[in-house]
Amino acid sequence: xxxRVLEFLQRERPLALAETGSHVGDEIAVVHREHxxxxxxxxxxxxxxxxxxxxDLTVVDYLGQTPRFEVVYQxxxxxxxxxxxxxxxxxETPGECWVPTATGLWYAANWAEREAWDLYGVRFxxxxxxxxxxMYEEFVxxxxxxxxxxxxxxxxxxxxxxxxxxxQTTRLMPDSHDRRVS
Amino acid sequence: xxxxxxxxxxTLLQDAVNWAQKYSLFTYPFATACCAMxxxxxxxxRYDIARFGAEFPRFSPRxxxxxxxxxxxxxxxxxxxxxxxxxxxxxxxxxAFGVCASTGGFYQNYTxxxxxxxxxxxxxxxxxxxxxxxxxxxxxxxxxxxxQEHRGNCQQDIGNTAAIGYTDRRKLPxxxxxxxxxxxPDERLPQDGRVR
Numbered sequence: 001x002x003x004r005v006l007e008f009l010q011r012e013r014p015l016a017l018a019e020t021g022s023h024v025g026d027e028i029a030v031v032h033r034e035h036x037x038x039x040x041x042x043x044x045x046x047x048x049x050x051x052x053x054x055x056d057l058t059v060v061d062y063l064g065q066t067p068r069f070e071v072v073y074q075x076x077x078x079x080x081x082x083x084x085x086x087x088x089x090x091x092e093t094p095g096e097c098w099v100p101t102a103t104g105l106w107y108a109a110n111w112a113e114r115e116a117w118d119l120y121g122v123r124f125x126x127x128x129x130x131x132x133x134x135m136y137e138e139f140v141x142x143x144x145x146x147x148x149x150x151x152x153x154x155x156x157x158x159x160x161x162x163x164x165x166x167x168q169t170t171r172l173m174p175d176s177h178d179r180r181v182s
Numbered sequence: 183x184x185x186x187x188x189x190x191x192x193t194l195l196q197d198a199v200n201w202a203q204k205y206s207l208f209t210y211p212f213a214t215a216c217c218a219m220x221x222x223x224x225x226x227x228r229y230d231i232a233r234f235g236a237e238f239p240r241f242s243p244r245x246x247x248x249x250x251x252x253x254x255x256x257x258x259x260x261x262x263x264x265x266x267x268x269x270x271x272x273x274x275x276x277x278a279f280g281v282c283a284s285t286g287g288f289y290q291n292y293t294x295x296x297x298x299x300x301x302x303x304x305x306x307x308x309x310x311x312x313x314x315x316x317x318x319x320x321x322x323x324x325x326x327x328x329x330q331e332h333r334g335n336c337q338q339d340i341g342n343t344a345a346i347g348y349t350d351r352r353k354l355p356x357x358x359x360x361x362x363x364x365x366x367p368d369e370r371l372p373q374d375g376r377v378r
Contacts, residue, residue: 156261
C-alpha cells in the first residue's frame, strides 16, 4: 500500500535514496544523511504524503559492520493512512556519529532523539536540549551499545557492607559518583 | 533488690517496648512498580493487613517506622530511597516487597539496583513476582517476631531503646534539609538542593 510512497520518493528525490526495499509489508527507504532533513520535510509537507506523525525513532547497533549504526524513523500519515520507515546509516567514529535533528519537523522527535543519544551515543546536530533522558548525568558511556558490558553498573550510592552482586564493572567506570553510606 | 533482678527489669521493659512497637507499625509504602497492586490488595479489606497492627500507611517517611520497598529500584532512584530511609525516625524497619526489591529480580542490567539492600539495610525479604498477600502477611509476622526478639537491623545498631531513651545519640538521625547526621559529612546529599 505504501509502495506509492516509495515511488513518490524515487520520482521526487532519486539522488537522496541509497536503497529502497520492502519487508513483510513495510516499505523502507535508506536515505543519505545529507539529504535526510530534505526528505523528511518533503514527506511531512507534500500534499500526497502528509507524514504528520513520527511514531518512533530508534537506533540499531550492528557491531562489527561499517557503518555501525542505523537510525530508524517510523513515519505515519494520519490523513492518508500510510507508513514509511526511513533509515540513515551512521558510522561510529566520534566525528561521524551524528545525524541532523528532526525536532524542527515533529515535536515527538525531541525526547526520542534524547533517548537515542542517551542509549546509543548518536548525536543529533541542532537538537535544542540534547541531554540524557533515562540515565543519570553521571553515567559514562551509552548502555545499549553492543560493546557496553553486560551488568555494567555505575551505582550512585551503595552501602559499604552491601551483599555481593554480579556486577561486571561496578565502581570501575571513570567518574562514576560512588557515594558510600553507612 | 538483688543484682540479677536489677538487670532483669530493663529486659522486661525492653520486651514490653518491643511488644508495643511490633503491633503498631506505621508503614511507608515506597511503591515504584507493579508490586504496588498486590500491596493494595494486602492493605484492602480482603487480606486486611490491619489485623496485624500495621494498618495505617503514612505518606511521609517522618511519621513511619516500617519502610516497605515495593518494586524495582533503579540506580537513578537509589539515592532517593536512601534519602527516604534517612528521614525516618528510629527505630525503623525495612521490608523488601517482591524479588525486584530483594535482589533486582530478572532485571540483571545496567540500570537496576540488585536489591534494595545495596542501599539500605533490609530486615525481611518477601520473594515473589509479585508475592501473594499471604506471603506479605507472613513476612510481616516474621518481622514482628524479629522486633520482639530485638533482632531488627536498627535495634541492633542503637542497642537498648527501652523507655529511658537511646543509648548512643550519635546513631540518631538529625534532619537538616533532608540530609542525615547518620552519614559522614562528605557523604551527605549535595547541599545545593539538587535531587537526582
